[in-house]
Amino acid sequence: MVDEEEIIRVAELMKIDLEEHGEHVSRVKKMLEYFDILDQIDLSSEEITAQQKLLNELRKDEFIPNDKKLIESLKNFREHYVRAPKMN
Amino acid sequence: MNLNTSILKYIEDVKSGIFTVEEFTAETLQRIKDVDGDVHAYLSLNDSVLNDAKLIDQKIASGEKIGQCYGFPISIKDNICITGTKTTCASKILENFIAPYTATVINRLQNEDAVITGKTNLDEFAMGLTTEFSAFGPTKNPWNLDYVPGGSSGGSAASVAANECLASLGSDTGGSVRNPASFCSVVGLKPTYGLISRYGLISYANSIEQIGPMTKTVKDSAFLLNVIAGQDANDDTTINNDNVNYLEDIEDGIEGKKIGIIKEMTTSDGLSSEVSTATKDAIGDFESLGASCEEVTLPTIPYTVAAYYTITSTEAGSNLARYDNIRYGYELESEGYEYNSYISKSRAKFGPEVTRRIILGGFVPSAGHAGKYFLKALKVKSKLISEINKAFEKFDYLISPTAPVQPFKFGEKIDDPVTLMLLDYNTVTANLTGKPAISVPYRVINGLPIGMQIMANSLNEKLLFQSAYALESKTNLPEVPL
Amino acid sequence: MTKIGLEIHCQLTKLESKLFCSCKANYREFEPNHNICPVCMGLPGSLPRLNQKAVESATSIALALTCDTPEKIAFFRKNYFYPDLPKNFQITQLNVYGDMSVGGEGYVSVEDKKIKIRRIQLEEDPGRIIYEGASERTKITLVDYNRAGTPLVEIVTDPDFESPRQVRVFLNILSDLLENLGVAEPGLEGAMRADGNVSIEGGNKVEIKNIGSFHDLEKALHFEITRQQSLFERDIEIAQETRHWDDRRKITVSSRSKEEDQDYRYFLENDIPWVKIDQSTRDRLKENMPESISSKKERYIEKFDIAPQVADIIASDRYYSKLFENAYSDNNAKDIANLITTDVIGFIDTKEKQQNSKITSKHLSDLVDAINSKTITRNSAKVALQEIVKSGKDTKFVLDEMDLGQVSDSSEIDTIISKIFEDEKQAVIDAKERPETVNFLVGKVMQKTKGKADPAKTLELIKSKLNQ
C-alpha cells in the first residue's frame, strides 16, 4: 500500500507545491498501484545493461570558446553574476 | 495548386518549374490561415518563411548548388530548439524561452534547403497521448474536429494531415510519433535509438526517445530520414549508419519475408473491434504480398507499460529539475523569496500531467522504493530486449496495430490515468528495446483513421521501409475532409 | 583509537576543456559567467559529451594509486537542488551495478601504515556561489557558473588514518603523485580540497565538510578530535552528524541542512554510454605514465651511485628531476646531481624562482664538463651559476665574460706563491712546522686568483716551495 503522506513528502522534495495541485495525490497513487504488476514477473536472471562506446570514440580534449553573449541571453543576471534567491 | 502532395512529387514539380518555392509556401501559409484556427496545429509560425522560400528560388534561378529538399515546407514539434525562436514544450514554464542554439536535425534540414513553417503543438513536455495536456490548448484531429489527434506530437501529425505543411518532425518517447500518425492517417517513424541526433531535443526520457519524421507517404519518410539520420559529435548516443540510402530498393517488396504477429498486442482487452478487424485485413494484405505471417508471443509485454512509466517518470523527474526559473524561464523577481519557496512557486507553472510525473519520478527511484519499482523496470527492459532479439532471429518484421483504439472525443479518457497509460500498450516496446517502428495509415473507418505498426531489428530501417511501402501500396484511403 | 577517513577532490587542471563540453577547464582566467555554454549551463536540449582525456587522466591516477580499474565505466546522476548546479543534478560515478567508477580498491603506504583507497570517481564540479544571502539584510545569492562542469576526481579512503599528521603525510604524497603525473596542479587555489570524517574510540562517525585547504583540514581534524574527546570524557554521546568547518572562527559547527534526509535518487546517466577501457588502453596509460618518485629515486641510487639524500631531493621535485634527466650522461650523473643539490638549489629554492630561472640542462652538463676538465674550479662554477640562472647566457660566454677560466699555468701560480710567501712570513714558518696549516696558504692563493687557481696544482707548488 502506498502511503499518501509519503507522496506528499516526495512532492516537496521535488519542489512541487501540492497546495496548488492537491488533487494529484490520488491520481499518482492510482498509477503507483498499477505499477504493482511489476511484482508478478520473474526478473531474477536479468541484468541491467546500457549502450557502450570505446574510449577513443569520445570527445577530444579541446578548448572551443563559446559565444560570449550566452550570459546576456539568460535572465536574472547582474554585473555578470546570475541572481538566485537567498538561501535559508 | 494541390497542397496534398508528397515531398518527392513537390521536388519534381519545383524542378520542372510547375510552381516556385515561394508560390507553394504562400499557398501553404494561406492554408494555415484558413484552417489552423480550427485545428490549432501550430504554436508559432516562422515570420520569415516567405523570405526563406524566396532565397531558395533565387538559388535555383542562379544555378547555385541546391540542397536536396528544394524548399519543401516542414513543421517542427515545439520541443526542438532553433536559435532565436521560442521553444516552449507547450509549457507555461518555457513560455518565453528563446533557444540560444539550434538542434542538429534543424541544421541538417536547413543545410539541405528545407523551409521551416513553424513550431507545432504537443502535450506539455511530450507527456501525453492527446495534446489535451498542452498548456496552450489542444490540437484538433483534422479528420473530425471533435476528436483528439493523438499525442504527444499531435500538432505535427495534424499539420501534415491538414496540408499545413508537407512533413513534420516529432519526437517519440513511448509512441508520441506513431500514435498521432495513426490517429491522423500519416506515416510516422520511430527510428533505432541513436540513429537521429537528440542534440537540441528537450529531454523527457532521454534513454529511450528519438526524433522521428512524420510524412504523407512512406517514401517521404525514407527521404527525410536520409536528410536527418547519422552520427553527431554533439550526441554521444548516436550510432553510425554507414550513410545508408533508405530510398534505394524501397520498392523491392516483401516476398518470402517472415512476419510475426505479436499476440499480446492483437488480443489485448483494450483492442476495439474496428482495430481488430483492420489488423486481420492487414495480415491478409501482407500474405497476398508474398510474406508468411505467424503469431508470436512476447510474454513480457503485459509489464511494459508499468516499466515504461517508471523509467520515463524517473528520467523526467531528473530532466525537468533544471526548470527552477533561476537561469532562464519567466519573469519572477527572486528578491524577497527564499530559495526553496521560489523554486516551488516557479514550478507551480507545470501543468497537471507533468506535475504528476515529476512526483512519480521522485517516488519510484527513491532509496526506499527503487527495488520495488525502478530497478524492476530496468530489468523488464532487459528481459524484453532478450525476447525481441530472439523473435528477430526468426522474423523479419513484428506487426500490430499502432494503437488499440481509434481516435476518441476530447475529455473522454483524460480523467482515468490507467486507461490513458494503456493507450501506449502497443508502442512502448519499440522504445524500451530501441528497435525501429513505423506506423502506416491503413484504414479510415467511420471517418476516423487506423494505422498499422511494423517493427524491425535495430538499424534495419531500410527493410522496414520496404514492408511499409508494400503495405501502403495496398491501401486506397480517402482525402482528409477539411 | 582515533580513526580518520578522507574524501579528496582534485581538479584535473591540466586538461584543456571541461568534462562534458568544450569550455575551458581552467575557469580562473575568465570574467564571471564568461566560460559557459549550453551544455555546462544545462540548457534544455543540450547533451553532455564526455572528454576522452579526462577519462584517461582519472584512470592514470587510479593506476598510479594501484587501484583496480574496471573494463567498463558508467556515469550516474546525483539529484538535488542547489543554485550552483545548473541541471539540478550532478553527473558523477557510482558502483551500484558492480565496479564502474574509474578506480576501485587500492593502497598507499604512509610510513609503516597502509591506507586503503576505497574508490576513485570522475565527476563534474558545480559552479560557485560568490555571495550567499543568508542574513536578514541580504536579499539574493550571486552565482558564477564558470567552474560548472570542471573535471574533478574524487578519491575516497577508508578511515585508516590514526592522526592528523598521517593525513598530512598522505596528502603530501598524493599531491606529489598528482603533480608528477602531470594531471593536476595541487598548488592552484581551490584545485585540491578534502573533506574528512572522524571518530574516536566508542563514538559515532562525524563528517566534516566545507574545508578550503589542506592546512585547514589539519586544523579541523585537530579541533574535531579534541571536541569529541572532551564530550567523551564528560560522558556525552557523540552524535553521528555532518559538521561544517567555520573558517572564520576555526571551529566545526553542526550543519543546519538535513543532509541525512537527502535522497539523491541515483540512477544511470544514459546520455553518456558506458565506456569500455580495455587492457591495451590500460597498458598504454601505464607506459606513458611518468615514473613514480620512489622508483625514480631507486634508479638514481642504483644506476648512478648517487647518495640517497641527494637522490631523494632530485626525484621528488619535478623541476630538479627534469633538469637532471636532461643533463646527465653515464659518466657525469653523480657530478650533475651534486651540483644541483649543493649549488643550484641555493639559487632556485622556490616555485617562483623555478619559473623565472633561465638555466637549462645544457648549462649544467657544460659546467660539470668544465669542472672535470679543470677548465674552472668548483668555486667558479658557483659564481657562473648565479649569473646563468639570471641571464641564461651560454656557459662558455659567461665563463669568458666573468673571467672565470682556471689558472693552471705553473709559472703564473708560482709568481703569486712567491709574493704570498713574502707577505705571510709567519704562516710559511707555521706551515713548515705543522704541515696541516698549509691550507691557509692555499686559501690565500685562491683569494688572490678569485678562486681560479687549480687547487691541486697550487698545493703541489706550495709544498715543493716549502721544502726548498
Ligand SMILES: [Zn+2]
Ligand atoms: Zn560549457
